Amino acid sequence: MPDYRDFPAQGERLLLWVTSERGRAEPELQAAQQLAERGIAVWSLDPVSAYFLPQLPSSLDAVPAQDLADWLRAAQAGGKRVVVYAVSRAAVPVLRAVALLQPVERQQLCVLLMYPNLYTVAEPLAEPDYLDVGSLSGLRVRVLQPRRSAATPWLPGLLDHLTQRDATVSQVILENLREGYWMRETPTEFEIAESRRMGDMLLRELDTWKCK
């Protein structure tokens, strides 16, 4: 699959990093490099660029799930423990791809979702509606949700939706941060600092989650 960057490492873990529609930002590349230096290999995929799609959230709905499923299988075939990390709407093709895997393949995966956007409808005064991504039985999902987001009050509903698809779900609130804090036009000092520490944050989540 084109448009990916490979950050090799000798450790036993492999992180598949799927960017949002905005593509890769420099802090994300630095974080991937930091993880590799700590022994976690990273394959960074920019799906919107790979499929020559407009840089819009809805473009990620058009990414072929079967292609991503093949990519996940290829990653698992390498023998490392595989964790997928998807940002924003990239959660849609990732979860659809995971749903295409065999249950035994799915059970060996963990998925980290950074402020996932799974809405089909989110209009004022109307109940939210979420995409049906298929069965996620046996999958472990952890949602990373920046506190400073309009989506934070709606997080319980999103977690319920994933649970109803038989995923085992947990959440972490990232305090004092906004969605996409590493690529904001006017970041706070804390956001700048946290952007530099993104690799550490992801490593901490991988270690404390104990998704092995």
Add this chain to the structure above:
Amino acid sequence: MQMKRLLSVCVMGLVFAAGAQAAGFEPRAATPAPELKANDMNGSAKSLADYRGKVVLLNFWASWCPPCLREMPSMERLRLKMVGRPLAIVALDSAETADEVKAFLSRMKLGFPVLLDPEGSNTKRWKVFALPTSFLLDAEGRVRYVLTGPTEWDEGEALEVIESLLAETQLPAKRVEPRRLTPQ
């Protein structure tokens, strides 16, 4: 590859341009408003009943949201423009602590009430998924227009819509049809 990059930049430009201005006021068929139950900065309980008989601009915002802060000065100018007329401007902070809101208000002086929604319960009751989101209610407390995104409240379409709702307060009660603001 160069063409690909060029197209990407153009699309990004369109996205940012769209994000800079709200898509427009969406008319609603005079639906009853959800319950509003929040405290103001002094701890006093407020509900929509406190504003009955007035047109209400209810604005959901947060201090971390740049477009929200960008439109606030125009809300204050609107308040000054509408002194003596039956318009209530209410800004409901979504899911932040009182301290966070106080810190912001120490930097921007606002003459309209700011209500707190620390648990996000009003945000969820009104089904607000993006900030800012604003609701215009008529004097009967019915939702007449919804706007997702920022605007300049003291001019253009925003002022036109508000004036139309204010004009209704001077007319005998009648069945209300939503105004169409977009070409059919």
